[in-house]
Amino acid sequence: MEAKLLLQDHIAKTASITDEQFDYVYSHFKPLFFKKGQTIIISGDKVDCEYFVVSGCLKAFFINDEIKMYILQFAMPTWWTSDYSALYNQTKATINIDCITDAEVLCLSNDDREKLCKEFHQVEHFFRWRTNKGYIASQKRLLSFMNNNVKIRYEELLALYPQLYNLVPKHLIAAYLGVSRETLSRLYASH
């Protein structure tokens, strides 16, 4: 689907704004096209924008000791991603975001988001709900981390995102689950 329509549909699910209002809102988004492997945010960067994924798949990840990688989020179409901690607190990025596949995203600056939220009550409403869903999902994942072993977490992940299995290399799935690639590999083996 075209970027503009995808975003409009996405917003329409939680907020009612007119076509004219949406045109204005949309004018603040900048379409960007990335190739597989390209970097969007690197740790240490200044972070100005958040990103709405139109197509492709991104990963938001943290690198520890220059060695281990932990994936915070796979960002698929209609998902939003950024280093929100850096974005809202105006600090340097501590995580990285790059492209697992070729990707099209819509970029919205922090200033523009706040401006739009101020101008349109419905836009503020939309962003409240979006964040809310993210918060609930994050709590759920945290609980799963504490409560479930790797095998169950792996099955949960595949149930939630069946596409991932064929889309992203297994060692990235391991990095999302917070487990070594060897352990994940042995999990398959035992079926």
Place this chain on the structure above:
Amino acid sequence: MEAKLLLQDHIAKTASITDEQFDYVYSHFKPLFFKKGQTIIISGDKVDCEYFVVSGCLKAFFINDEIKMYILQFAMPTWWTSDYSALYNQTKATINIDCITDAEVLCLSNDDREKLCKEFHQVEHFFRWRTNKGYIASQKRLLSFMNNNVKIRYEELLALYPQLYNLVPKHLIAAYLGVSRETLSRLYASH
């Protein structure tokens, strides 16, 4: 501090509303007083409200297999708590909330929150930011879970909430860290 003032100050940090507006907003909150050990939400309940802590300390926790407890949140004064997943999705509670100490809370129903958000743009603004901060904190805790061992997580927790050490029993701290009480005890020993 008095409940009303505490809430007003808390909201004023992110949203500007007049005294008259706040009086109206506040009229939707119901003050509740609980004794140590009392239960606020039990798994399986219908969840209608969220709670703003005025004094005391609550815990939001999950029980697995009727045996193991995992603490999602210690709720201290000016914190909000509820089973947000159940509250927003209108499903039954999957977590419990009870009182670690005597506590005073202000109760706000889901319907009233949505009503107030609709009536006052600034209230919607406030709740967007509150949720945002929660989301960022949750992501940070998730990362810490993946990245750090128990000792570091324990030190992080005490750095963040020094009061906890004397306020809550150690086995609850263990349940927050997602570790057995024995392991936590041995951590102290090694100093």
Place this chain on the structure above:
DNA sequence: ATCAGAATGTGATGTAGGTCACGTAACCAA
């Protein structure tokens, strides 16, 4: 004051998952 139930400490032992090492297969790019 007393007694039951929490909370805490500590040893012995088990285990999930990490780390290291090595091999093979797939995928580009020149």
Place this chain on the structure above:
DNA sequence: TTGGTTACGTGACCTACATCACATTCTGAT
């Protein structure tokens, strides 16, 4: 086509933490 990088599997071994068992406070209700 070839050579290099990335992905993936698998064995041997290690370690952080869980579990179980029991002893020792501490605390709160009668």
